[in-house]
Amino acid sequence: MTSPKPRHINADVRMRGFADRSTVEVATAWIDDVLPNFSALPVEQVALSDAAGRVVAQEIVSRVNVPSFPRSMMDGFALRGEDTYGATPYNHLQLKILGTSLPGEPFAGHVGPGEAVRIMTGAPLPAGADAVLPVEETELAETNLLAAGQVPPGKHVGQIGEDIRIGDAVIRAARWLRPQDVGALSSIGCAHVQVIRRPRVHVVITGNELLSAGSMASGFHIADSNGPMLAALVSRDGGEPLMSAIVPDRPEQIRAALAQPADIVLVSGGSSVGQEDHVPALLAEMGELAIHGIAMRPSSPTGMGRLGDRLVFLLPGNPVSCLCAYDFFAGRAIRALAGLDKDWPYRRRRARLTRKLVSTVGRVDYARVQVMGDELEPVSVSGASILSSTTRADGFVIIPADSEGYPPGTEVEVYLY
Amino acid sequence: MTSPKPRHINADVRMRGFADRSTVEVATAWIDDVLPNFSALPVEQVALSDAAGRVVAQEIVSRVNVPSFPRSMMDGFALRGEDTYGATPYNHLQLKILGTSLPGEPFAGHVGPGEAVRIMTGAPLPAGADAVLPVEETELAETNLLAAGQVPPGKHVGQIGEDIRIGDAVIRAARWLRPQDVGALSSIGCAHVQVIRRPRVHVVITGNELLSAGSMASGFHIADSNGPMLAALVSRDGGEPLMSAIVPDRPEQIRAALAQPADIVLVSGGSSVGQEDHVPALLAEMGELAIHGIAMRPSSPTGMGRLGDRLVFLLPGNPVSCLCAYDFFAGRAIRALAGLDKDWPYRRRRARLTRKLVSTVGRVDYARVQVMGDELEPVSVSGASILSSTTRADGFVIIPADSEGYPPGTEVEVYLY
Numbered sequence: 001m002t003s004p005k006p007r008h009i010n011a012d013v014r015m016r017g018f019a020d021r022s023t024v025e026v027a028t029a030w031i032d033d034v035l036p037n038f039s040a041l042p043v044e045q046v047a048l049s050d051a052a053g054r055v056v057a058q059e060i061v062s063r064v065n066v067p068s069f070p071r072s073m074m075d076g077f078a079l080r081g082e083d084t085y086g087a088t089p090y091n092h093l094q095l096k097i098l099g100t101s102l103p104g105e106p107f108a109g110h111v112g113p114g115e116a117v118r119i120m121t122g123a124p125l126p127a128g129a130d131a132v133l134p135v136e137e138t139e140l141a142e143t144n145l146l147a148a149g150q151v152p153p154g155k156h157v158g159q160i161g162e163d164i165r166i167g168d169a170v171i172r173a174a175r176w177l178r179p180q181d182v183g184a185l186s187s188i189g190c191a192h193v194q195v196i197r198r199p200r201v202h203v204v205i206t207g208n209e210l211l212s213a214g215s216m217a218s219g220f221h222i223a224d225s226n227g228p229m230l231a232a233l234v235s236r237d238g239g240e241p242l243m244s245a246i247v248p249d250r251p252e253q254i255r256a257a258l259a260q261p262a263d264i265v266l267v268s269g270g271s272s273v274g275q276e277d278h279v280p281a282l283l284a285e286m287g288e289l290a291i292h293g294i295a296m297r298p299s300s301p302t303g304m305g306r307l308g309d310r311l312v313f314l315l316p317g318n319p320v321s322c323l324c325a326y327d328f329f330a331g332r333a334i335r336a337l338a339g340l341d342k343d344w345p346y347r348r349r350r351a352r353l354t355r356k357l358v359s360t361v362g363r364v365d366y367a368r369v370q371v372m373g374d375e376l377e378p379v380s381v382s383g384a385s386i387l388s389s390t391t392r393a394d395g396f397v398i399i400p401a402d403s404e405g406y407p408p409g410t411e412v413e414v415y416l417y
Numbered sequence: 418m419t420s421p422k423p424r425h426i427n428a429d430v431r432m433r434g435f436a437d438r439s440t441v442e443v444a445t446a447w448i449d450d451v452l453p454n455f456s457a458l459p460v461e462q463v464a465l466s467d468a469a470g471r472v473v474a475q476e477i478v479s480r481v482n483v484p485s486f487p488r489s490m491m492d493g494f495a496l497r498g499e500d501t502y503g504a505t506p507y508n509h510l511q512l513k514i515l516g517t518s519l520p521g522e523p524f525a526g527h528v529g530p531g532e533a534v535r536i537m538t539g540a541p542l543p544a545g546a547d548a549v550l551p552v553e554e555t556e557l558a559e560t561n562l563l564a565a566g567q568v569p570p571g572k573h574v575g576q577i578g579e580d581i582r583i584g585d586a587v588i589r590a591a592r593w594l595r596p597q598d599v600g601a602l603s604s605i606g607c608a609h610v611q612v613i614r615r616p617r618v619h620v621v622i623t624g625n626e627l628l629s630a631g632s633m634a635s636g637f638h639i640a641d642s643n644g645p646m647l648a649a650l651v652s653r654d655g656g657e658p659l660m661s662a663i664v665p666d667r668p669e670q671i672r673a674a675l676a677q678p679a680d681i682v683l684v685s686g687g688s689s690v691g692q693e694d695h696v697p698a699l700l701a702e703m704g705e706l707a708i709h710g711i712a713m714r715p716s717s718p719t720g721m722g723r724l725g726d727r728l729v730f731l732l733p734g735n736p737v738s739c740l741c742a743y744d745f746f747a748g749r750a751i752r753a754l755a756g757l758d759k760d761w762p763y764r765r766r767r768a769r770l771t772r773k774l775v776s777t778v779g780r781v782d783y784a785r786v787q788v789m790g791d792e793l794e795p796v797s798v799s800g801a802s803i804l805s806s807t808t809r810a811d812g813f814v815i816i817p818a819d820s821e822g823y824p825p826g827t828e829v830e831v832y833l834y
Contacts, residue, residue: 049648051645052653064633066634066639067802068639075691100692102692103693104626104637118692121735122734122802123626124637163802168805170808178649178808179646179649179740180736183646185631187736187804189633207521207539209520209521209540213608214609216481217485217606220522220523220541224603226600228465228468229603230596249520272492272538275535275537276520317538318539319597319600323597347764385575385580388580388581388587388601390597390601417597
């Protein structure tokens with residue numbers, strides 16, 4: 001595709017290489033530049049039980065103290081700390097046991113000098129008591145308590161607001177809610193949470209040759225594999241995939257698909273410069289085709305732009321190119337809009353190549369590899385249409401544009417799918 | 418809690434420390450030992466669109482070739498390779514263009530010597546043709562093609578079965594399905610996938626003091642925070658949480674909850690050795706209490722055992738202890754049953770402590786930390802009841818049992834929530 005352009009070209013055919021390609025850096029920078037214009041997704045309310053994994057819209061401030069009453073941190077006896085002064089395993093001090101305080105079932109009376117109340121972890125500290133003597137430092141004599149250790153006032157007592165105080169910011173704005181965050185929200189009485197609505201991502205699959213996902217191939221028609229893959233990627237990245245029927249390679253139908261409401265549009269197929277590649281011209285006509293053609297392999301026929309309030313990504317129809325273009329560009333935008341970390345969600349590790357990885361200066365390569373212990377085996381592929389190369393692969397290695405590749409034995413960073 | 422046991426004890430009160438504690442290693446080994454007896458979860462069928470993130474029950478073998486017909490890998494012209502021999506940019510060879518082959522719309526005729534068919538990437542190779550000359554190596558003269566380069570037979574042609582052959586194992590048994598795996602399954606005509614059913618995890622929250630999740634605290638009653646946290650953790654780890662109403666600290670009600678159908682039971686609260694800690698005795702009576710009390714902080718009042726065909730985890734009611742005990746033990750079992758990696762799903766990195774972390778030899782510590790650039794700041798906490806310590810924390814550091822902790826400046830491994 002880097003051969004010289006033909007001197008004469010039939011305009012109808014429109015089959016030619018890209019006039020020039022953007023670098024991966026330029027394309028990424030374009031996304032990061034325009035994203036702020038798209039980042040005002042509306043807020044929606046979800047039940048606490050659906051809040052994990054969502055991104056909170058605004059700081060959540062507690063209207064309550066947690067705990068809202070002094071409570072015991074130990075199983076033992078609530079008492080006045082000064083009544084235990086001098087108590088040791090060899091010098092027991094006797095106190096009168098008045099009753100029991102259990103979680104949710106406090107002791108109703110008052111603890112005076114020389115008195116104690118049996119208390120469980122989490123139970124309210126009775127009035128008059130100021131400390132808890134752990135059960136391990138006690139013995140019993142009939143119905144009386146023998147203190148065998150001493151505790152100062154306040155010891156083993158959880159004070160009001162010790163965990164969370166009224167006015168504390170429990171969750172910062174834009175926090176991705178983890179399981180324990182949901183627990184903390186529950187403890188301050190949040191039954192519902194205001195979260196950023198998931199970005200709605202319209203997945204438009206084009207191709208006259210395509211049957212719906214999971215269909216048996218029939219004649220020269222094959223099942224769409226990009227639709228279910230993209231839907232899973234969008235969900236992983238915090239977006240809500242909106243799927244529609246496969247769109248034939250006809251301008252009027254592609255135009256209608258592009259116009260549907262969404263925050264982001266992903267178009268698979270028809271993204272290059274061939275006879276049936278209508279999408280770039282349509283996007284340029286209807287909105288803005290900002291980037292078309294990227295110096296990378298696979299995925300060079302990738303485009304991106306804007307259409308009204310929608311970010312649009314034109315992804316190659318070849319499944320490996322589609323995955324790679326999604327990973328480099330569309331996924332970044334979706335994660336950013338969703339309020340997640342823009343960077344790849346893949347774990348990284350370092351490992352050593354068993355064979356050389358060849359690239360060409362001026363182009364970024366996305367090389368699929370298998371991980372075998374501490375070694376990386378490049379997955380042999382003959383083209384971007386070989387989706388099984390990504391199912392056999394455990395991850396990928398990026399060869400930057402200024403590199404001709406790596407000799408065998410090089411330690412490189414691998415991103416694990 | 419490591420104080421000597423009291424010499425006299427009122428049996429009714431049952432308030433004492435653990436007689437002895439298991440190590441984390443022993444508890445983990447117990448889980449790994451019993452898991453094989455629990456790993457026969459049934460298989461269920463899901464639609465392809467729901468298959469990402471699920472674990473396939475058995476190897477999936479292709480019944481079709483992908484592609485099922487020879488196809489072009491380039492935009493260009495399908496022809497007989499030998500007709501291009503000798504063609505260069507300075508020595509054009511002329512061929513007759515018969516028509517066009519598009520994806521899903523093949524050229525119906527036959528390509529003979531001196532003939533060519535315009536072809537798009539992915540389109541079926543017409544009968545008679547054996548190679549594709551890329552458009553960049555062609556020019557047009559009226560309706561004729563001028564070949565300006567040469568290609569051997571087979572060049573730029575994707576052969577039948579090149580991606581996937583009939584009989585190929587496309588997905589191995591027990592594979593966690595990634596987005597591209599779902600794409601590959603679609604391409605071989607799988608509209609449905611047999612996956613391992615998610616482990617059903619009954620989350621039993623006990624405590625007379627507890628109100629349902631998200632309730633406003635009222636008097637001495639507080640909202641349950643462990644239920645929503647555990648539900649989110651179980652979902653994260655591939656399980657299906659089964660939630661029921663909060664169970665009062667009464668043996669007959671706890672007994673009924675333990676008896677409900679599930680693959681795994683998590684009981685929060687009542688797991689220690691205090692007056693209201695009924696759960697361990699009930700599990701021992703109804704089934705097997707294999708481990709009770711673990712040498713770790715927090716979470717020492719953790720138990721585990723079996724009841725019929727259910728694995729049962731007794732988690733402390735204190736929220737931090739509950740999270741930690743889940744992470745160390747219950748999560749491991751759930752992930753394993755679900756067919757996922759047993760190890761923690763947290764990313765790891767190395768960073769340097771800004772302050773010392775103190776521990777006690779003989780006990781594993783789970784220390785919450787904040788990550789600030791390349792530095793780790795321990796989160797100050799006064800007890801296991803401070804759930805906000807985990808919402809403030811970015812992750813945790815494990816201090817092994819044989820360590821007294823780390824001085825400031827030590828580089829340690831941190832697990833990121």
